Amino acid sequence: MENVFDYEDIQLVPAKAIVESRSECDTSVQFGGRSFKLPVVPANMQTIIDEKIAVYLAENDYFYILHRFKPEQRLDFVKDMQNRGLYASVSVGVKKEEYDFINLLAEEGLVPEYITIDVAHGHSDSVIKMIKHIKELLPASFLIAGNVGTPEAVRELENAGADATKVGIGPGKVCITKIKTGFGTGGWQLAALRLCSKAASKPIIADGGIRTHGDIAKSVRFGASMVMIGSLFAGHEESPGETVEKDGVLFKEYFGSASEFQKGEKKNVEGKRMYVEYRGALQDTLTEMQQDLQSSISYAGGDKLEAIRYVDYVIVKNSIFNGDKVY
Numbered sequence: 001m002e003n004v005f006d007y008e009d010i011q012l013v014p015a016k017a018i019v020e021s022r023s024e025c026d027t028s029v030q031f032g033g034r035s036f037k038l039p040v041v042p043a044n045m046q047t048i049i050d051e052k053i054a055v056y057l058a059e060n061d062y063f064y065i066l067h068r069f070k071p072e073q074r075l076d077f078v079k080d081m082q083n084r085g086l087y088a089s090v091s092v093g094v095k096k097e098e099y100d101f102i103n104l105l106a107e108e109g110l111v112p113e114y115i116t117i118d119v120a121h122g123h124s125d126s127v128i129k130m131i132k133h134i135k136e137l138l139p140a141s142f143l144i145a146g147n148v149g150t151p152e153a154v155r156e157l158e159n160a161g162a163d164a165t166k167v168g169i170g171p172g173k174v175c176i177t178k179i180k181t182g183f184g185t186g187g188w189q190l191a192a193l194r195l196c197s198k199a200a201s202k203p204i205i206a207d208g209g210i211r212t213h214g215d216i217a218k219s220v221r222f223g224a225s226m227v228m229i230g231s232l233f234a235g236h237e238e239s240p241g242e243t244v245e246k247d248g249v250l251f252k253e254y255f256g257s258a259s260e261f262q263k264g265e266k267k268n269v270e271g272k273r274m275y276v277e278y279r280g281a282l283q284d285t286l287t288e289m290q291q292d293l294q295s296s297i298s299y300a301g302g303d304k305l306e307a308i309r310y311v312d313y314v315i316v317k318n319s320i321f322n323g324d325k326v327y
C-alpha cells in the first residue's frame with residue numbers, strides 16, 4: 001500500500017482566480033441524470049433525514065437519500081414523492097424482505113429515481129445479488145451500492161451493474177468499526193477515495209469523515225462526484241434526533257445506524273450515540289456550504305466545480321483519528 005493520508009493531512013494549493021466575485025462560481029453537479037445545487041447529500045441515517053426533510057431537499061434541488069429504517073413506509077413515500085412531481089430516492093438492505101420490497105415496487109410499476117443499497121460491508125456476494133435483482137426488475141432506477149473501501153470492490157460492484165459506488169468503511173463520526181474490528185478506511189479515507197476513484201468508471205460517493213466544509217472540496221479533488229455527510233447535518237431544527245437541554249444549551253442526538261439505539265439490541269454493534277450542539281436551520285448550513293464551496297472553486301482558479309479536480313495538493317501532516325475522540 002502506498003503512502004496514505006486523511007482530510008486533515010492535506011491542503012489544496014491555490015491557483016490564480018479567474019472570477020471577480022465568488023458568487024460567479026457554480027457549485028452544481030450532475031448526478032444520475034439530474035442537476036443538484038451541491039455535490040453533497042445528508043447521510044441516509046435516522047437522526048439525519050426523514051420524509052419532511054426529503055421533500056424540502058427535493059423541492060429545492062438538493063440530493064437526498066431516505067434511510068431504510070422504517071421499511072414499511074417506503075412504498076408510500078415513493079408514491080407520495082412522485083405524485084408531488086418530485087424524485088424518489090430510497091435505501092434498501094440485502095435481507096429477504098428487501099427483495100419483497102423491490103418485487104412490490106416492480107409489481108406496482110413504481111420506479112424510484114434513485115435506489116441505494118446500504119450495508120456495512122458492500123464488497124460481498126449478497127450485495128452483488130441485490131444489484132442484479134434491482135437491475136433486472138427496475139433497470140431505470142439509478143443504483144448506488146456500498147459501502148466499500150477498495151478499488152477491487154468498486155470494480156466488482158460496477159461490473160455487477162451499480163451505477164455509482166459509495167466509499168467509506170469506518171471513517172464516520174459515530175462509527176466504532178475501526179475500534180471494534182481493526183478494519184476500514186478510518187484515518188485514510190481520503191487516500192482510499194483516491195485509489196477507488198482511479199479504478200472507477202462510474203461516479204463515486206465519498207461517505208464519512210467530513211468534519212469541515214473544506215473537506216467537501218478535498219473529496220471532489222480526490223475523485224468524489226457526491227459527498228455523503230452525517231455529523232455536519234446533525235443537530236438542526238429539522239433533524240429527527242431527540243433534543244435535550246444541558247446548562248441552558250440545546251443539543252440534539254446523532255446515532256450510528258449500527259448502534260444499539262438504532263438496532264434496539266446489543267448485537268454486532270459498530271456505532272455509537274453522541275449529542276451535537278443545536279445548529280439552527282438546515283438551510284443556513286446548506287447556504288454556508290455553498291458559499292464555502294464557491295470560495296473553494298475560486299481558489300482552484302475556476303468558476304465551476306470541475307476546476308477543483310485539477311489543483312495541486314500538499315501533504316501537511318498525518319493523524320489517524322481525524323480529530324475524533326474514541327468514545
Ligand SMILES: NC(=O)C1=CN([C@@H]2O[C@H](COP(=O)(O)OP(=O)(O)OC[C@H]3O[C@@H](n4cnc5c(N)ncnc54)[C@H](OP(=O)(O)O)[C@@H]3O)[C@@H](O)[C@H]2O)C=CC1
Nearest residue numbers: 093094118119120121147168169170171177257258268270
Ligand atoms: N459505512 C460504515 O463504515 C458502516 C456503516 N454501517 C451502517 O450500519 C447499518 C447496518 O449495516 P449492516 O449491519 O450491514 O446492515 P444489516 O444489519 O441489514 O446487515 C445486512 C446483511 O449483511 C450481513 N453483514 C453485516 N455485516 C457484515 C460483515 N461485516 N460481513 C458479512 N456480512 C455482514 C448481515 O448479517 P449479520 O448481521 O448476521 O452478520 C445481514 O445479512 C447500515 O446503514 C450501514 O450503512 C455499519 C457499519 C459500518
Ligand SMILES: Nc1nc2c(ncn2[C@@H]2O[C@H](COP(=O)(O)O)[C@@H](O)[C@H]2O)c(=O)[nH]1
Nearest residue numbers: 043172173175208209230231256257258271
Ligand atoms: N461504522 C459505522 N458507520 C456508520 C454508522 N452509522 C452510519 N455510519 C456511516 O457514517 C457516515 C456518516 O459519517 P460522518 O462522519 O459524516 O458523520 C454514514 O453515511 C455511514 O456511512 C455506524 O453505526 N457504524
